[in-house]
Amino acid sequence: xxSADIKMPLGFMNSGESGVIEEIRGMRHPAMECEVEHPHRIxxxxxLRMHPQHANRGKKLENRLVCMGIVPGESIQIVKxxxxxPVIVAIKDTRxxxxxxxxxxxxxxxT
Amino acid sequence: MTDSKRxxxxxxxxxxxxxxxxxxxxxxGARQHVGNWPGVTVEKKEGTCRQDGRELSIVxxxxxxxxxxxxLEEVVVRDFIAAEKPDVVVDIADAGxxxxxxxxxxxLMELGVPVIxxxxxxxxxxxxxxxxxxxxxxxxxxxxVVPMVGLRNQxxxxxxxxxxxxxxxxxxxxxxxxxxxxxxxxxxxxLEKVIRSDKGITEKFLGKYSPRWLAIKLLEEDPKIEEDxxxxxxxxxxxxxxxxxxxxxxxxxxxxxxxxxxxxxxFGFVSGxxxxxxxxxxxxxxxxxxxxxxxxxxxxxxFPFFALFMWLMFFLTFFLGKYPMAWIDWVVTxxxxxASHVITSPAWLQSFIVDGVIGGVGAVLVFMPQIFIMxxxxxxxxxxxxxxxxxxxxxxxxHWLGLHGKSFIPMVMGFGCNxxxxxxxxxxxxxxxxxxxxxxxxxxxxxxxLPVYALFTAAFFAGNQGTVTFSIYLMGIILAVVSxxxxxxxxxxxxxxxxxxxxxxxxxxxxxxxFIHMWDRASMFLRKAGTVILAGSIVxxxxxxxPTGVEYGGTGSLAxxxxxxxxxxxxxxxxxxRAAVALLFGIIAKEIVVSTYGTLLGAGEGQAISSKLQExxxxxTAYGFMAFTLIYTPCLATVAVIRKETGSWKWAxxxxxxxxxxxxxxxxxxxxxxxxxxxxx
Numbered sequence: 023x024x025s026a027d028i029k030m031p032l033g034f035m036n037s038g039e040s041g042v043i044e045e046i047r048g049m050r051h052p053a054m055e056c057e058v059e060h061p062h063r064i065x066x067x068x069x070l071r072m073h074p075q076h077a078n079r080g081k082k083l084e085n086r087l088v089c090m091g092i093v094p095g096e097s098i099q100i101v102k103x104x105x106x107x108p109v110i111v112a113i114k115d116t117r118x119x120x121x122x123x124x125x126x127x128x129x130x131x132x133t
Numbered sequence: 134m135t136d137s138k139r140x141x142x143x144x145x146x147x148x149x150x151x152x153x154x155x156x157x158x159x160x161x162g163a164r165q166h167v168g169n170w171p172g173v174t175v176e177k178k179e180g181t182c183r184q185d186g187r188e189l190s191i192v193x194x195x196x197x198x199x200x201x202x203x204x205l206e207e208v209v210v211r212d213f214i215a216a217e218k219p220d221v222v223v224d225i226a227d228a229g230x231x232x233x234x235x236x237x238x239x240x241l242m243e244l245g246v247p248v249i250x251x252x253x254x255x256x257x258x259x260x261x262x263x264x265x266x267x268x269x270x271x272x273x274x275x276x277x278v279v280p281m282v283g284l285r286n287q288x289x290x291x292x293x294x295x296x297x298x299x300x301x302x303x304x305x306x307x308x309x310x311x312x313x314x315x316x317x318x319x320x321x322x323x324l325e326k327v328i329r330s331d332k333g334i335t336e337k338f339l340g341k342y343s344p345r346w347l348a349i350k351l352l353e354e355d356p357k358i359e360e361d362x363x364x365x366x367x368x369x370x371x372x373x374x375x376x377x378x379x380x381x382x383x384x385x386x387x388x389x390x391x392x393x394x395x396x397x398x399x400f401g402f403v404s405g406x407x408x409x410x411x412x413x414x415x416x417x418x419x420x421x422x423x424x425x426x427x428x429x430x431x432x433x434x435x436f437p438f439f440a441l442f443m444w445l446m447f448f449l450t451f452f453l454g455k456y457p458m459a460w461i462d463w464v465v466t467x468x469x470x471x472a473s474h475v476i477t478s479p480a481w482l483q484s485f486i487v488d489g490v491i492g493g494v495g496a497v498l499v500f501m502p503q504i505f506i507m508x509x510x511x512x513x514x515x516x517x518x519x520x521x522x523x524x525x526x527x528x529x530x531x532h533w534l535g536l537h538g539k540s541f542i543p544m545v546m547g548f549g550c551n552x553x554x555x556x557x558x559x560x561x562x563x564x565x566x567x568x569x570x571x572x573x574x575x576x577x578x579x580x581x582x583l584p585v586y587a588l589f590t591a592a593f594f595a596g597n598q599g600t601v602t603f604s605i606y607l608m609g610i611i612l613a614v615v616s617x618x619x620x621x622x623x624x625x626x627x628x629x630x631x632x633x634x635x636x637x638x639x640x641x642x643x644x645x646x647x648f649i650h651m652w653d654r655a656s657m658f659l660r661k662a663g664t665v666i667l668a669g670s671i672v673x674x675x676x677x678x679x680p681t682g683v684e685y686g687g688t689g690s691l692a693x694x695x696x697x698x699x700x701x702x703x704x705x706x707x708x709x710x711r712a713a714v715a716l717l718f719g720i721i722a723k724e725i726v727v728s729t730y731g732t733l734l735g736a737g738e739g740q741a742i743s744s745k746l747q748e749x750x751x752x753x754t755a756y757g758f759m760a761f762t763l764i765y766t767p768c769l770a771t772v773a774v775i776r777k778e779t780g781s782w783k784w785a786x787x788x789x790x791x792x793x794x795x796x797x798x799x800x801x802x803x804x805x806x807x808x809x810x811x812x813x814x
Contacts, residue, residue, distance in 0.1 A: 082203040083562060086633055088396050089198030091233050101423065104432060107529040108538060110636060115230040117422070117636040119525045121537050124631035 030132065032098070033109060033125035040099035041130035043092060046084065083124075090118055098130060140181070140188035141300050142217065146210060146241055147225035148234050149196030150518075150637035152253040155283035155646050156225055157193045160293070176556070184293040187300075192219070198233070200240040202357035205559070214244050215341040220300050223292065225251045228258035228265060228280070229638075231411060235403045238274065239311050245343045247306050248276045249295055251288070255280045257638075262414035270410040275307030284643055310345070311402040313395055316386055317352070320379040324348035327375045334372065337365040351376045352383070353392045422638035426522070435526045442519070446510040446548075447606075451599065454503035461502070465495035484678055484685065485671075488732055493670020496731030496742070497584055497662055497724040504580040505655045511549045512650040516642035520545065521634060534614060535621030539632050540570040544613070547577030551771045553654060555778055563630035568779055569620045572788055575767040576613040578606050580658070581723040585762045588727050592743035593755040601756070609763050612795065661722055669718050669725040673732045676714075686711075686733040706761065706800040707754035716761065722768050753807040757800040765796035 029044045091113045092098075101110040101117060109125040111118050120128070147153040157165070161180025178193035194213060195206035202208055214222060224241050226234035241248050250271075258265065271278040277295050281288030298304050312318060325344040328334055338347060338361070350358040351372075366372050383391045429438055469491045476483045514520045520542050528538030539561055546554035554574050561567045578586075586605055590598040676692035683689035688697065688710070695717075696710025703713045711733055719726035734745040750758065766789045767775070776785035 083631065083633075085199065085201050085203045086562065088400075089233070089236065090633060090635060092633070093397070093400060101426070102430060104430075104525075104529075108525055110426070110430065110525065112423075114232055116233060117426075117638070119521065119528075119538070119634045119636050121528060121532075121632050123628075124633060127631070 028131070029129040031126040032100070032111070032120070032128040032130050033103070033105070033122055035100045035103065035130065035132070037100055037103050039132060040097060041132040043094050043096050043098055044129045044131050045094055046087065046092070047127045047129060091116060092118070092128065097133070098128075140190040141221065141296060142219040143189050143191045143296055144194055144214060144217075144219040144222045145191060145225060146194045146214075146222055146237065147196060147251075147253075148198055148227065148230075148237060150635060151196070151225045151227040151230075151234060152283040153193065153196055153225045154650075155643065156251060156253065156281065156289070156292075157191065158646055158649050159283060159286050159289045160189075160191055182293065184297050187297055189293065189296060197237065199237060200244070201353075202355050208357060211244065214241070214246055218341075219246065221249055221296050222246050223249045223251050223296065225253050225281075225283075228252045228255045229261060229263060231263075231265070232403055232407050235274075235406060236399065238276075239399055239403060242274070242276065242309065243311070243343075243346055243349065245346065247299055249292070249299060250274065250276055250278045251281050251292055252278055253281045253283050255288075256282045256285070261420065264412040264414060266410045266412070270406070272307075273309070273406045273409060275309035277304050277306075284641070284646075311399050313349075313398040317383060317391070317394060317398070320352065320383055321345060321348045324351060324372075324375055324379060327372050331366055331370050331372055333365045333370065334362060337361075349395065352379060353395050354380075354390075420638065422518075425639050426636075429519070430522055430525055435522075439523055439526050442514070442523075446507070446514075447603075449510060450503050450507045451602070454500075454506050457502035458499055462499050465491060465499060469495065481678060481681075485674060488677075488685070489670055489674030490667065492731040493673065493728035494662055494667050496588075496727045497666050500580075500584040500587060500724075501658065501662075503583055503587075504658050505651065507580050507583075508549050508651045508655040509647070511546060512647050512654070513642060514545065516640070516647050516650060518637040518639045521636045524634060525636070534617040535628075536566055536569060536617060537632050539634055540566060543570055543574055544577050547574045547579060549654060550579050550581070550657070551575050551577065551767060552657075552774050555771065555774045558778065560634075562632060565625040565627065566630060568784060569617055569625060571775055571778055572620060572784065572791075573613040573616050575771055575788065575792060576609045576616065576764065578609045578763055579723070581768065582762055584724055584727040586759055588730070588742065589746070589750075589755045589759050592746045593750065593752045601759075605759050605763055608760060608799075612764060612799075616791075616795075661724070665722050666724055666728055669721055670728045670732050673714070673718060673725075673729050677733055692733065702797075705804075706757055706797065707751070707804045708758060708761075708800075709749050711749060712758060716765065719762065720766050720769060722770070723762065726762055753812060754804060756807075757803040760803055761796045761800040763796075764792055764799055766793045 032041075032043075035041065087093075096113055099112040101112050103109050106122060108119050108121045111120060111125075145153055145157055157178060157180065160182050162182070164182065165178055165180030176195070180191050180193075182189050182191065192213070194210045197204070197207045197210050200207050200211045213219075222241055222244075224234075224238050226238065238248065238250060252265065252267070252270075255265070267278050267280060277299065279288055279292045279295050281292065295304065299306075313321065325348045328344045328347055334347075347358065347362075351362065362372060380391055383394065387394050429435060431438075469487050472491060473483060473487045476486055514523070523545065524538035524541045526538075527541040531537050531541055540558075542560070543554045543557040546557050551574050554577070555571050558567045558570045558574075561570060586602045587598075590601050594601040673692060676695065677686040677690050679691055680689075683693075687693055692714050693710060696714045699713035699717060700710045703709075703716070708716075711730070714733070715726045715729035718729055730742055730746065734742050746755070766772070772785050772789060775788050776782055779785070
């Protein structure tokens with residue numbers, strides 16, 4: 023099932039190719055975005071919490087990807103790669119439109 | 134068990150594009166009304182129907198993919214289910230796309246309400262060789278499953294029967310829970326115990342949520358539940374440290390964050406169910422929808438097709454709209470005639486009815502056909518699934534503006550009405566992108582401004598009405614583009630955020646569905662004609678008629694005095710005091726610009742207004758006036774929705790002043806430049 027192919031960004035694959043999602047890169051950099059807006063929260067939650075609006079910015083997008091079925095291990099097919107425009111992919115029975123920036127963060131091993 | 138007189142409350146949930154709205158329409162027919170969820174501008178639809186002598190009161194929840202706290206829609210759905218405790222939640226799932234749809238189902242089940250799975254579009258699924266074992270599916274999930282074909286109204290009765298029997302206890306629900314694996318389950322159990330023992334939390338939440346659900350959400354780091362728990366937990370409550378310990382324990386075991394583990398297990402459960410209950414006869418590579426997409430999203434042909442559809446939309450609006458407009462015009466004219474013959478005294482009453490009411494409202498009512506056709510076209514673009522493709526095609530162009538394709542959908546909707554268009558920016562993930570898209574939306578010329586162009590082009594550019602109107606629309610688009618670039622550069626520097634968007638399969642829209650969709654939006658204009666515009670016309674008539682004895686609508690009237698005060702602002706643009714009054718009241722609703730002229734210049738008769746307009750405007754100033762109407766301060770409804778959607782008056786005020794300044798500048802340039810060049814002077 024898994025080919026020995028190296029991982030490559032989804033955005034570089036051609037129309038008609040397919041593969042298995044390996045990982046999604048660069049979704050969570052809360053440390054870069056976050057400011058402490060409610061210091062009292064930190065004190066109550068130990069090191070755990072940052073203001074959700076900042077900490078969750080990357081997670082929000084990741085959550086959308088997950089809901090749409092973009093999770094590691096899933097097979098994915100490029101329906102149309104309109105480089106330098108967005109990419110249309112097929113996951114299960116869903117057709118999704120991903121913009122280029124996102125398509126380049128999804129690492130896929132070709133099958 | 135339940136009181137059989139009380140209506141059964143049913144909540145309709147489901148993924149976007151699963152056909153939820155069609156089923157809602159099938160269930161309720163015309164017995165529905167649209168409102169907003171309290172405090173937010175997410176649309177709320179309610180309706181009723183009857184089954185076995187019981188009344189079902191049905192709430193259409195927003196379409197969502199999951200029940201996290203990341204989007205407002207999802208919070209609305211789970212808060213509604215938790216707080217209102219509907220008797221039944223009907224989850225509409227696309228049978229051809231079961232895995233993703235069941236992901237939501239498991240989360241609904243977790244909330245601890247009875248769920249009925251409405252399996253929609255089963256005809257498409259079986260056509261594609263997807264064979265679903267309904268009994269097994271129902272057993273594995275522990276909920277009743279009803280196969281349906283929403284587009285052909287199949288399964289609606291069965292669904293209603295199932296709802297009633299579910300409430301009366303004839304259908305057994307089995308408590309099926311997603312198993313999150315040994316360690317997470319241990320931690321969930323621990324947290325459950327702590328939650329049960331915390332008085333503050335049990336009092337506040339246990340009527341709404343189950344302890345298991347709360348425990349899972351706390352592990353998932355759900356920001357909203359976290360915040361609520363912090364607010365209500367007793368100060369020395371062990372819950373905070375317990376959650377922290379559990380999270381720490383799990384993340385050391387798995388080396389990943391807990392949310393991922395929970396999500397993976399949920400997906401695993403769903404995959405297992407699908408593997409058991411769904412059988413595929415063949416692997417398919419290209420569906421009909423894909424074949425259509427090969428043409429419509431083609432690298433070269435995609436854009437020409439898109440341009441063709443846009444052209445068709447405007448062509449139908451203006452060309453087909455002309456005929457019914459002529460009939461309505463005939464009715465209005467004759468009604469004004471009749472009224473002036475029937476009501477002869479007192480003179481003020483005759484003037485009030487003929488000039489005020491018929492003149493003002495009639496001038497706007499004439500344009501209803503065009504407004505309806507425009508909304509019909511926009512509904513068709515949305516209901517067929519083409520709108521998402523348009524976003525795909527326009528993505529590259531939008532990137533150049535610092536936005537992305539998804540921002541394009543609200544812009545097309547803006548041609549209908551800016552209010553729903555501004556609300557549609559909800560689908561954009563990035564706050565910066567949203568605000569830019571909201572701010573440029575009013576430059577997309579809505580149907581309310583159409584009467585103004587129609588009136589003025591008829592009076593001044595009779596030969597090439599189409600071209601002149603087109604140039605105004607184009608001006609709006611160009612200003613939107615330029616403004617977007619400016620806002621991105623100076624207000625929100627940085628790149629646009631990445632996006633993901635579902636491309637729903639192409640569907641034949643149903644006549645009923647599209648009609649209801651169009652009616653939802655367009656009927657607002659009819660209501661506006663009967664309320665705001667009528668009121669506006671009456672006020673303007675009053676201002677034109679009084680003080681008694683002055684010439685109607687003359688400089689001596691109240692309107693004249695008001696106009697005189699404002700005139701200095703508009704003088705440099707070549708507008709007179711009447712334009713000042715019309716534009717002032719036009720802020721209430723842009724159609725009032727036309728009804729003001731209808732009232733001020735007397736008589737609801739198109740021809741008379743035209744010739745009178747020619748006395749006060751030159752073609753050049755008329756063009757400037759149209760441009761001004763296009764650009765200046767959005768109508769009150771739009772300003773209100775901008776305020777709500779951006780969450781502050783700051784952006785509403787910015788939008789108002791920016792567009793006013795820009796309108797003034799544009800009209801000034803048109804007037805001065807035209808005068809120098811000697812065009813239409």
